[in-house]
Amino acid sequence: MRARRLIPTVYIIFLMLPIYWLLNMSFKTTNEILGGLTLWPQTFTLENYVTIFSDPTWYMGYVNSLIYVSINTVISVAVALPAAYAFSRYRFLGDKHVFFWLLTNRMAPAAVFALPFFQLYSAVGLFDTHLAVALAHTLFNIPLAVWILEGFMSGVPKELDETAYIDGHSFWSFFIRIFMPTIAAGIGVAMFFCFMFSWVELLLAKTLTSVEAKPIAATMTRTASTSGYELGLLAAAGVLTIVPGAFVIYFVRNYIAKGFALGRV
Amino acid sequence: MARITLDNLGHAYMPNPVNPADWALQQLDFEFEDGGAYALLGPSGCGKTTLLNIISGLLVPSRGRVLFDGEDMTTRDPTARNIAQVFQFPVIYDTMTVRQNLAFPLRNRGVPAAEIDARVREIAEMTDLTEMLDRRASGLTADGKQKISLGRGLVRDDVNVIMFDEPLTVIDPHLKWQLRSKLKELHRRIDRTMIYVTHDQIEALTFADRVVLMKDGGVVQIGTPVELFERPAHTFVGHFIGSPGMNLLPCIMAGDTAMIGDTPIAVANAASVKPGGALEIGIRPEFVGFADRGLPVQVTRVMNAGRYRIVETVTQTGQTVKLLASNEDEVPSEATHLSFDPAFTRVYRDGWLAGEGRGA
């Protein structure tokens, strides 16, 4: 039994060490960082954070990221809901294969697709908008959302649908008023994964934006190359990117472990 | 093979039980004889599954001891107790064939391959699985899977007891009675202790030699099916066993005679009824008949159950009395009288059979 507790503990310590180092560095002055290794800040400073919160090029990066991540999460889940319903309730031509082909979209190397994406979104006039990034990210989020939602939906008996129709619900009335509340946990988990993959992706987000919708990650890389070696500032920016994710996972923590193992592979 | 003794047993799921209601299982002393067929019967939430899990070792009781042949097993795990259990929903090892499923408990105990093979064949024969031995277990129907569960319990010839936790829940109704009689037959053949948990009185009564009837965590009556039917210790037993259940009619005692309104009723236990408490007469529909004299009633409904009819009557004070009539009997159309067989008519005080046990 002791080993059972030891394994997760050691693993979590391993996960926390680099994060601690980042946190540690974000409270140091540049001089202290470059001066050598110290296990905790000798001269504790909040200056790096003050810089970020007072400079719009910095904090707008967070706002932009949050905007397109939110749009993406809503679109991905909204589109995945009816599709997952179809997979869980109907048999139709090609149903066994469609899911795999959806999943193959994750295989496209973003590095190569960046340029065509740039051309495509420029052509339709969406370049440097939040919507562009949100739409691009649906590419890899929709298949995952479909998979997760389908698992939850398969746990709801079909008789519930029939009862609703018999009571007089139209399909959409049933779907929105009865079915979606029933699988709320699944929607929560799907939204978590969509948020996660959209929040952390950089390459497409950077390619599809320049000023108006520039994500925080892009601000960071540009800062890294232009203003030299301001490690403390970068560390503080990095720490702040963890915060929204931490909030999201805190809210869905109780759903994570439930049920989504039951679905289609 | 073992005699199982429950000594001052009790269980509460909460850490510090105060009220009697906090106990999922009230105090219980009982002995399961070696080789007997027992049923734990009661409505859902009566504590029967808790008791089953304590006996099998999946749960450690908060109080008391479980003894196997006098040896204290209270804290030992299921493996040490050497028991077998069939669950409500079939548990099978999906990736294995039927043969591998049956062999699994023996393989885990390092039994030689030749012996395993012989045992598996024998058990497959007994449970009608011979033709499916090399099929994948996950492809079988629910009753097939339940037979595998059963087979895994039977395959070890040294198990102390085989436990059944509502094993027919997922079985199609028209297959239920087949599997039910199969279980009974297997018990007769292998002569091993079996404990069967159910809410279904028919399953319990047909399977068991002795039935433990439970309610709200406590045991209400332990007895043979005949005892439970003919001599219920509590009105709950009368209601729960039998379909329809026992009729209950409030009465008073006038000396040694029970009276329903103005009608004197001959009862078997009149002499032992002590004064005080709420008194009721209990009489099963099977022991009620139409008569020229007796309790005046109106016939309100006749339901034909095929091989007999259930007649519903109402007394002058508005009490319902049901009785069974054969298809050949004449059923009076309206006002008539009922007679009760005195040998099976008893007085209950505050629910308990007057003059005995807690009704004394």
Next chain:
Amino acid sequence: MRKTVNQRAWLFILPVLVLVAFNAILPLMTVVNYSVQETFGNNEFFWAGLIWFEQVIESPRFHDSLIRQLIFTFSILAIEIPLGVIIALAMPRKGAWVSVCLVLMALPLLIPWNVVGAMWNIFALPDIGLMGYGLNALGFDFNFTRQIGDAWFTLLLMDVWHWTSLVVLLAYAGLVSIPDAYYQAARIDGASSWAIFRYIQLPKMKRVLTIAVLLRFMDSFNIYTEPFVLTGGGPGNSTTLLSIDLVKIALGQFDLGPAAAMSLIYFLIILLLSWVFYTLMMRNEE
């Protein structure tokens, strides 16, 4: 579940298909287009047939990055999948600690990829990084910017740090969905912990593990930002994985044609391997 045959189901999938067509098929066609053309800059394109494909297939550079990629992918699968399963098995099933564990474990998944790279860069630097400094203090000669072995070690460690939790989450979800009766039956049958794992837990986790392997497999082929920020593909080309190489060719040298041809070949390789794996895993279903 009883499912009805209903071709109208396609209507429900239509929005998904429209988005996918827009996002995947149009860019894919563009890439295919690049791959069969020659460009001399100033937006002039000429039909080049299959020469880029021939060139790529024969080029040692392609072979090298393919081998590096395969080594990387199979290494992280070999580490992350078993490790994730072991950790999920060791996690508590209920109680307050479950939430704490899940939240902490999910944190690496929620950090932007360039931050992951930068974080590990700082963490592993021999002079100011805890890990780099620590390893040197323990007597190892560790410098991931100079030594190939150290660079690979850091790269793999970073990926394990980053993604093992995804496997843990999925495996854990699979584990908690196993009814108690299975464990009880196994205890009664006298099964060892290994037998419980082999015959109950592993089969029940099959579906989630299939998805976990597919996700990690596909995503590892596309990995770009983290290694780029961590090592920049170096020292030399020693950690130049597929995507880094592609970007070097496409944007660094502006050789769109060969880059496109190369990515299509890669795409087909992943597709083939994934399909074989998916089909094998699904063969026994239904």
Next chain:
Amino acid sequence: MALELKSVAKQVDGEVHIHPTDLTLAPGSFNVLLGTTLSGKTTLMQLMAGLERPTSGQIWFNGRDVTGVSVQKRNVSMVYQQFINYPNLSVYANIASPLKLARIDKAEIDRRVQEMAELMRLTPMLDRRPSELSGGQQQRTAMARALVKDADVVLLDEPLANLDFKLREELRDELPRLFADRNCIAVYATTEPMEALLFGGNTATLHEGRVTQFGPTMESYQHPRDLISAQVFSEPPMNAAKVTKQGGEFLLGSSIRWQADASTTGMADGSYMLGVRPHRVTIRPDGAQPVAIRGHVRIAELSGSESTVHFDLNGNDWVSLSTGVHDFDIGAEADFHMDVSRAMYFDDAGHLVGAAGGRAD
């Protein structure tokens, strides 16, 4: 307001689920669909409800073809074997749901929900969620929702099968009362002949997607049209054995013989299938014409008031059902008595040719 099925058939993937079926359910009637699992009861109900469309044939209601009318517009209601309620709504909102969708005004909804809750003994639970109720209460909620909207057709698909034995008995007792003063067509699917008998009304026996017989319940029970209908409508399954008729006498095996009675004496000589219900095979001689038979006991099940003995008679599995306690060892040879005054005789095609005493109960 009758519901008529006109040669309705259903196939799925080329597999026949319902053979062409004609059925007319009268207004205000209580109809039982009796058959084993997968005999087509659920499919038939889904066709009646409009949840499934027949492959061929028509469904008429109230003199109107409703085959293509969607379920929302049919004014039907349904209760399932699983306890199906809206998990996110309170019991009150669950019951009110069909009324709300019908745009009935609030005060009227409240009145009807309260009334229905009272009838179903759900009043104290109205504010709770279905998941906080016991199984019996959940099913009561589902029934309340089905009954509150005064549907023309109420379909009940084995609604009691998942309940505890005693709860089942209790609700079975209440059901006929709930439908007594409603002018709807009730359809109740069950696998248990006893339920069909206790409900009365009409019974349709189903076997492998075919309605083998339909009529007043007692009529179907006492006068089965064929062997299959008789077997479906018998619990435990009816005993059957080959017999030959010679002159005025029936012969079973080599030595069991009995006289034909007034109703069967006219049957032609030849071989027949004998059908005897288990309660007509008893341990002590009973009934008008007991015939002694001898068999090997497979197992005896004793319930305290009755004994069910499974035994082998000339290679046929037979069941005897007697009152009282009679135990036998496995394999023992035992004497039974079958009362042939209620015996049925079927020809090779399974059709009923003669029933002793004119009826078979």
